[in-house]
Amino acid sequence: MTEMHRPLLAIEHLSIGFPNERDGTMHPVVRDSSFVVNRNEVVGLVGESGSGKTQTAMSVLRLTKPPGQVLHGRILLDGDDILQMNDIQLRQVRGNRAAMIFQSPRTSLNPLMTIGNQVGRIYTRQRGMKKKDAGDATLEMLRRVGIAGPARVAASYPHQLSGGMAQRVMIAMMLACDPELLIADEPTTGLDVTIQAQIFELIQEIQQETHMALLLITHDLGVIAEVCQRVVVMQLGRIVEIAPVDTLFADPVHPYTRRLVGSILRPDLEVLPAAARGNDFPPVVLEVGGDRYQAVSVDSWRSVNVGRPEMVEVAPGHQVLAHAVDAPSEAVA
Amino acid sequence: MSLSRYILRRLALTAITLLGVIIAVFLMARVLPGDPVTVKAGQYATPEIKEQLRIQMGLDKPLPQQLATYIGNVLQGDLGQSTRSGHTVREDIGQRLPVTLELALASLIVAGGIGIPLGIYAALHHGSKRDAGIQQLAIFSAATPVFWLGLVLIYLFYARWNIAPAPVGQLSTNVEPPRTITHLLLVDSLLTLNWTTFKDAAGHLILPVITLSVVVMSPFIKMARTSMLNVLGSDYITAARSLGLSDREIIRQDALKNVMVQLLTVSGIVLGYLLAGNVLVETIFAWPGLGFYAWNALTGSDYDAIQGFVLVVAVIYVFLNFFVDLAYTLIDPRIRLA
Numbered sequence: 106m107t108e109m110h111r112p113l114l115a116i117e118h119l120s121i122g123f124p125n126e127r128d129g130t131m132h133p134v135v136r137d138s139s140f141v142v143n144r145n146e147v148v149g150l151v152g153e154s155g156s157g158k159t160q161t162a163m164s165v166l167r168l169t170k171p172p173g174q175v176l177h178g179r180i181l182l183d184g185d186d187i188l189q190m191n192d193i194q195l196r197q198v199r200g201n202r203a204a205m206i207f208q209s210p211r212t213s214l215n216p217l218m219t220i221g222n223q224v225g226r227i228y229t230r231q232r233g234m235k236k237k238d239a240g241d242a243t244l245e246m247l248r249r250v251g252i253a254g255p256a257r258v259a260a261s262y263p264h265q266l267s268g269g270m271a272q273r274v275m276i277a278m279m280l281a282c283d284p285e286l287l288i289a290d291e292p293t294t295g296l297d298v299t300i301q302a303q304i305f306e307l308i309q310e311i312q313q314e315t316h317m318a319l320l321l322i323t324h325d326l327g328v329i330a331e332v333c334q335r336v337v338v339m340q341l342g343r344i345v346e347i348a349p350v351d352t353l354f355a356d357p358v359h360p361y362t363r364r365l366v367g368s369i370l371r372p373d374l375e376v377l378p379a380a381a382r383g384n385d386f387p388p389v390v391l392e393v394g395g396d397r398y399q400a401v402s403v404d405s406w407r408s409v410n411v412g413r414p415e416m417v418e419v420a421p422g423h424q425v426l427a428h429a430v431d432a433p434s435e436a437v438a
Numbered sequence: 439m440s441l442s443r444y445i446l447r448r449l450a451l452t453a454i455t456l457l458g459v460i461i462a463v464f465l466m467a468r469v470l471p472g473d474p475v476t477v478k479a480g481q482y483a484t485p486e487i488k489e490q491l492r493i494q495m496g497l498d499k500p501l502p503q504q505l506a507t508y509i510g511n512v513l514q515g516d517l518g519q520s521t522r523s524g525h526t527v528r529e530d531i532g533q534r535l536p537v538t539l540e541l542a543l544a545s546l547i548v549a550g551g552i553g554i555p556l557g558i559y560a561a562l563h564h565g566s567k568r569d570a571g572i573q574q575l576a577i578f579s580a581a582t583p584v585f586w587l588g589l590v591l592i593y594l595f596y597a598r599w600n601i602a603p604a605p606v607g608q609l610s611t612n613v614e615p616p617r618t619i620t621h622l623l624l625v626d627s628l629l630t631l632n633w634t635t636f637k638d639a640a641g642h643l644i645l646p647v648i649t650l651s652v653v654v655m656s657p658f659i660k661m662a663r664t665s666m667l668n669v670l671g672s673d674y675i676t677a678a679r680s681l682g683l684s685d686r687e688i689i690r691q692d693a694l695k696n697v698m699v700q701l702l703t704v705s706g707i708v709l710g711y712l713l714a715g716n717v718l719v720e721t722i723f724a725w726p727g728l729g730f731y732a733w734n735a736l737t738g739s740d741y742d743a744i745q746g747f748v749l750v751v752a753v754i755y756v757f758l759n760f761f762v763d764l765a766y767t768l769i770d771p772r773i774r775l776a
Contacts, residue, residue, distance in 0.1 A: 166680050170671070171564075192684070200682030213677040215692050216772060217699070226691070227681055262771040278681065 111184055112141035113318045114165065114203075114286055119178035121160050121169060131176055135160050138178075138344045139416070140337045142286065145316040147309075149350070151328040151365065152339035158322045159208070161339070162288045166199050182286065192226075200231055204284040208291045210271035214263035219245075220274055221259030225280040242281070250277045251307060269300035276307060280315075287312070288320045302323075305332065326369055330354060335422070338362050341403040344416070348423045358425045360386035360402040391427055393417055398427035442769060452760050457509075459752040464508045467745050468501070477739045478521060518742030522734060527746035530731060535750065536621030537608065538720070538727030542712035545641055545650035550705060553655040557662025558697065562689070564667060572659060580656035583632070588649040588722040594649065595645060603641045606724045613638045646723045650716060654708045658701070665700035669693045699770050706762035714751040 119138045122131035135157040142148045149160050163169050163394035165180055167187055180187040182198060190198065207213045214223060219264060221243055228239035240259075250273045272292060279287060289308060293301035309332050313320050321333060329336055329350065337355045338346040338361065346359040357363045364386055388401040398417050406414075416424040444758040455639075467693050477481075479491050496507055511518070517527035560572040595602040608623055616635050624643065627636040652741055669675060670693060678688045716731035724730070728747060735743035767773045 163676075168676055168680055170676070196682045196684060198682075199680055205677075205680045207673060207677055207680075209673055212673040215674045215696070217695050217770060218692070226683075230687070231682060264772045275677070282681065427659070 113144045113146075113183055114142040114320070115179075115181040116140055116161070116165070116180065117179040119161065119164065119180065120176040121164055121173060123173040126176045131174075133176060133342060134173070135164075135342045138342075140344060140347055142318050142320050144285070144318055146314060146335065147319045147321060147333045149333035150320060150322045150339065151324070151326065151329060151336060154324075155341075156339040157342040158339055159290055162205065162290050162320065164286060165286075166203060166205055167195060168205075177329070200227065200282045200284075201353075202284055203286040203288065204279040204282040204290040205290065206272070206275045206279050206292050208294045210275045211263055211266070214271060216263055218262075219259065220261055220263065220266070224259070224274065224278050224281060227278055231282060243277075245276045246281055247274070250274075250280065250311075251303075252277075268296050269304065271302055272296065273307070276304075276311070280311060283315070284317055286318045286320070288322070290322045291324065293319075293323075293325075305380055308331070308332075320425060326354075326366070338365065343403050343414075343426060345400075345403065345426045346424065347416070350422050352420070354368055358389060358391070358419055358423070359400045359427075360389055363389075364402075382424040389427075390421060390430070391417060391425065393419060397430040399430050400425050400427040441767065445764065448760060451595065452756055455756050456753060459756065462511055463504065463745055463749045463752065464505055466748065467741060470741070471488050474741045477536065477741065501717050517746035517749065520735070520740055520743045520746075522738045522743065523739045527742050530743065531728065531746055531750050534726060534728050534731045538624045538713060538716070540608075540624060541643065541646055541650065541720070541725060541727060542709060543622075543718065545712055546648045546705065546709050548647055549655040549708065549758060550658050550701075552651070553658025554662045554701060556655075557659040557664075558666045558689075558694075560659070560663045561666030561670065564670075569663075572663070576656045576659040576663075579652050579659070582652055584649060584653050584716075585718045585722060587652060588646070588719055589729055591645045591649060592722070598619065602645050603638065604724070605642075605645060607726055608639060608642050609635065610638050610642075641704035644723055646719050649719055649722075650712060654712065657704050657708060661701055661704045662697060665697045666693065668700075669696045672696075678742055694749060695769070699766065702762050702769070705759050710755045 117139050119135060120133050120135045121135040124130065125132045131341075138157070138161060140148070150161065152158050160169065160173070164175055165182075165187065167180075167190075169175060175188055178188075182202060185194075185198075187195070187198060214220070221240065224243040224246060225236070225239040228234040228242045229236060232239075232242075243259055244255045247258055251431065252258050252270065252273050258266070258270065258274070263274075266274065275292075287308075292308065293304050296304065305328055308319070308321075311317075319332075321328070323329060331351050336346075336348060336350050337344055338348075338353070338359065340361045346353070346357065346362045348357075348362075353362065354366055357366045386402050388399045391398040391400060400417075414426050414428050414429055417427045418424050475488050475492050475495065475497065478495070479488050483491075496504060499507075515528055517531070517576060519525075520527050520530050523530055544623060556572050556575070560569040563569050592602075592605045596605055613635055614632075616623065616630045616632045619629050621628045623639040624636065627633075627639055675688060678692050683691070713728070716727075717733050719725065720727045720729035721733050728750070732744065732747040734740070735747060
């Protein structure tokens with residue numbers, strides 16, 4: 106692959122495991138997942154709670170909390186495998202080439218340190234600024250993320266901020282890093298609806314300004330539709346579908362994605378769409394290049410008793426996790 | 439709420455607690471078995487003499503009046519007369535408190551100075567063999583009987599190898615005590631640059647300090663380890679990591695201060711225990727401190743002295759708690775407004 110076409114972030118066959126409480130064997134929470142994020146691209150990562158979204162995101166900065174660990178796979182940031190880096194190389198990636206904002210902004214700030222010091226130390230540390238310059242840069246950055254009265258906020262402690270304010274501070278910290286890749290892990294969880302909209306607007310605005318790549322994890326399909334170019338759908342630790350955002354909403358293929366998209370409330374319809382009702386989603390049969398596949402919701406794989414699943418490209422840039430169905434002639438033989 | 443208002447409010451609460459302590463000590467003396475008059479007058483005193491003494495001691499008055507008199511005396515610093523030493527209890531305790539304080543502070547510094555780094559080290563190597571070893575050490579430390587350890591140390595270091603000085607008091611008899619400045623021998627001899635005294639005082643301190651610090655090291659190890667693990671697992675440490683800060687920077691700038699906040703309470707409790715609870719160690723090493731004094735007072739039915747001891751220890755506890763709370767407000771910004 107040439108320099109030009111190399112994606113900024115390529116996750117290849119990633120598996121992450123946590124030890125089983127009873128016998129200590131590794132139980133995978135993310136299995137064999139592969140996707141890419143290109144430069145200046147906004148990719149959404151969706152799926153229900155526990156589907157492995159956050160674990161996937163954390164592993165990109167190698168923040169998987171022990172005893173969890175990456176079992177298999179590669180995470181390439183501009184061609185460099187993050188999983189193979191030593192501590193010094195890793196610290197040059199974190200807060201520099203890639204940064205992350207977290208689900209709970211208020212607990213993500215050190216309760217005993219003023220906001221000014223927490224933002225300022227990124228400047229002194231990553232940019233080698235003098236203390237005074239770092240202080241000025243901090244105020245400027247706080248202003249840029251829409252904080253009125255930055256001096257007052259810089260002097261306060263995290264517990265004195267509202268959730269929305271704290272998330273703005275987190276965004277300011279991330280921006281101070283000036284990363285090529287930003288991972289935002291449900292950045293508006295626990296915020297008021299109006300504040301949520303403001304935070305997403307801010308993130309989107311910054312992305313358009315800086316052209317950084319953004320991997321956005323959220324439950325909010327409305328936000329996905331508005332902000333993202335491509336979407337990665339996860340279910341129970343598996344990536345089940347990757348599609349351009351329009352395709353995903355107009356023509357979802359995988360049964361889980363159909364259910365997910367079908368669950369969007371449509372005020373213009375009087376009844377829930379058929380997809381939102383019931384739990385039963387039949388496997389979808391696909392024909393690609395003469396081969397037959399069936400896409401099965403991950404929670405019913407056991408009952409279907411199928412072989413090894415693979416990502417099948419049903420259209421350019423549109424991949425679905427499916428199992429090969431043997432051709433009838435071979436089945437006879 | 440401003441800091442000064444907070445301090446005022448806490449002080450007011452402390453005053454109420456102290457009043458309760460005084461009343462409790464007063465009542466305790468009335469329920470204790472034995473009659474103070476008999477003790478004071480001696481076994482062979484006639485009933486007339488006893489009655490006279492009873493009136494003299496104010497014990498014929500109704501209880502509330504006695505209580506009022508007692509509170510008045512205590513507030514004026516009058517804790518009564520020791521029947522054993524012949525001095526006022528106030529003099530006796532004033533003399534012995536710094537002796538105990540020196541031993542307690544030295545033990546606190548040694549126990550904390552070793553226990554806290556050990557606990558933090560264990561947390562940083564969570565799950566390793568070293569972690570398990572340090573936890574074993576904490577259990578061993580908590581399970582060691584203080585009198586046994588003290589005697590073993592005396593046997594080995596004094597009787598067997600003769601490295602340590604005789605376990606009798608703070609100074610050898612042929613060594614001149616330093617000029618009194620802080621009442622702490624070690625500090626005073628250092629301030630007056632009196633090396634001979636300093637070395638002798640330090641020598642006498644070593645064994646009792648080792649004995650006490652081994653015993654109180656356990657809570658430091660355990661609390662430091664637990665709170666460090668807590669802090670390391672918290673969101674803001676993950677966030678700091680994601681910003682590219684090194685482990686050393688994270689531990690120094692983020693983790694330690696948060697751990698110290700949690701260790702303040704332990705330090706307060708341990709210091710309180712050291713000031714009040716080392717009767718055994720002071721007796722073994724003939725250390726002329728509060729514990730030794732209390733032991734003698736108890737065995738000699740020296741009622742005023744016992745009351746004085748209990749009162750002073752209770753007051754120390756109350757003030758320690760007050761200072762720990764105060765230290766919290768200075769370190770943790772969340773408490774000031776709460």
